[in-house]
Amino acid sequence: MANLNLSRLGKTYPGNVIAVSDVSAEIEHGEFIVLVGPSGCGKSTILRMIAGLETITTGDLHIGKRHVNGLEPGDRDIAMVFQNYALYPHMTVRKNMEYGLRNEGLPRAEIDTRIAEATRTLRLEDYLDRKPRQLSGGQRQRVAMGRAIVRDPAVFLFDEPLSNLDAKLRTQLRAELKSLHQRLGATFIYVTHDQVEAMSLAHRIIIMSQGRVEQIGTPMDLYHRPATRFVADFIGTPAMNMLNATLSRDQASATLADGTAIPLPAPISRPPGAALTLGLRPEHLVVGHAGPITLALRSVFTEHLGADTLLHACLADSDTPVIMRLNAADAPAAGHMLTASASPDKMHLFDAVTGARIAT
């Protein structure tokens, strides 16, 4: 069993640069965990600390029952797939996959069995005697995965493994990764800056910003109940619409800068006049006066994506942008005024100062 326990992990670089602080998480055996966040948020640092490639400044890391802070990368029972694949360029595909097994001192027969199995899984049989430079990006990526699989580790670590590939290949390999995970049943920890990848792969997502964990939860948790304004903004494309508002005297509605009153799903216990951020996803806005929330908008331009159309608009009396996801047919032309409606229970409320979610 290889559950991971991250207990208040921190990483400080010389010169007092804090890359990661106070990250705690409990990762179950067989889970697919995705660490996501913008570049520089510390997600790769955490992965590298788990791998043993970075020393852990503070906190404790357990893999299974073992405390591994001081262990060499090779002794942690992990395998890692790097963003640039990190295949040994002077070795053939077979030698690349063998390398770790030979270092472990496995018998020849066992090595051959494992390689045969991994190459079948990843459909690499025809490439065993090629050098990495003779392979395409997607094939290299599969070799890198193969090199991890043959090790039969308790934990697989992935550092943005798909980001050097084109969009189509990325989608394809994403699916392969997911089925690979189901077949192996091992713990996967996966770093990416791409929220779509995170949403489609993860059992649970750890979303980070500036070296801190913003939220840990299932993709649907993060989508439906973002813990902070940062999470709300990061998850979902196009991003959630954010409107600045102040709490009205009755505590059951909020007022936008142009005076529009927005009914809240439930009264909240904050002093009247408190600064709020109202979040509405583009897919939860519809054209029409149905209410209860109504917004007067001026359309700016539309993006036709095929299945649906994105309407870029702004609040009628200001430049605050609002994006709506509509059916392809009913998109108004640029410059038109329109009214959009939404239901209050689809609305997210955040404290405008701290960014924290306000429960309703």
Place this chain on the structure above:
Amino acid sequence: MQKRVVFRSRWLPYALVAPQIAITLVFFFWPSYQALESSFFLEDAFGFSRDWVGLRNYEALFNDPSYLRSFKTTLIFGFSVAFLAMALSLGLAVAANRVIRAATTYRTLLIWPYAVAPALAGVIWYFLMNPSLGIVAYWLGEVGIDWNHYVNGDQALLMVIVAAAWKQVSYNFLFFLAGLQSIPKSLIEAAAIDRAGPVRRFWSITFPLLTPTTFFLLVVNLVYAFFDTFSLIHATTEGGPADATSILVFKVYATGFVGQDYGGSAAQSVILMALVIAMTFIQFRYVERKVNY
């Protein structure tokens, strides 16, 4: 993909390369031709007369045991210098590559010996190893080694090898360091995750990936040891004792200017020239291509 420059006037490109061609012709081709020409003549010491002897100068050389011995000495000298200089510099480069703080200072200090002229490098080691004054000779005496390169030919050869290698270490160091830094860090990390210890990582990953650098430096070091160490030998052992350190370039000088056998000296120069051409050819042809990934 090569970018082609198109000149508007026809004579400009020729004018631009003219100085380079002029210099090459005057300082390289002309002397080379002269050497080639005189290698076919027997000339008297004062240059009053010369007789056509065809290939007899070459014939004489290859029948001369001292010349053949010099060939052997040169090979021993060349490969020892190359090996010693490269092994030391690789060690230093690996160490320097791990240094994070004050890395530039460390590097600058290591580069200094390269600024020392070969003759001076020789003289420094000559003094250090002087049997009656030298500190190194004294230390060697303390550990029971009787050092006297005035008498002992092997010791003399060893001394010039060390001196020549010492000077070359900094040059090799720069290239090895650059080579090491061009190896992606993730490869070493991947090997660490693949349970390879530091020593195994070095020999199975780092060293093979350095092959292009190593091969390039091998050629450069051999060329240096074969041809650029004349002043070092001249300033220290003068080829002695008993021709023990008389490498080919020194022999050219000894035959021509000391022995006044211009034809024989010219023939030796031509052979050296052929050697240089061969090595340059190897370098151009394989260094670019001998990249094994």
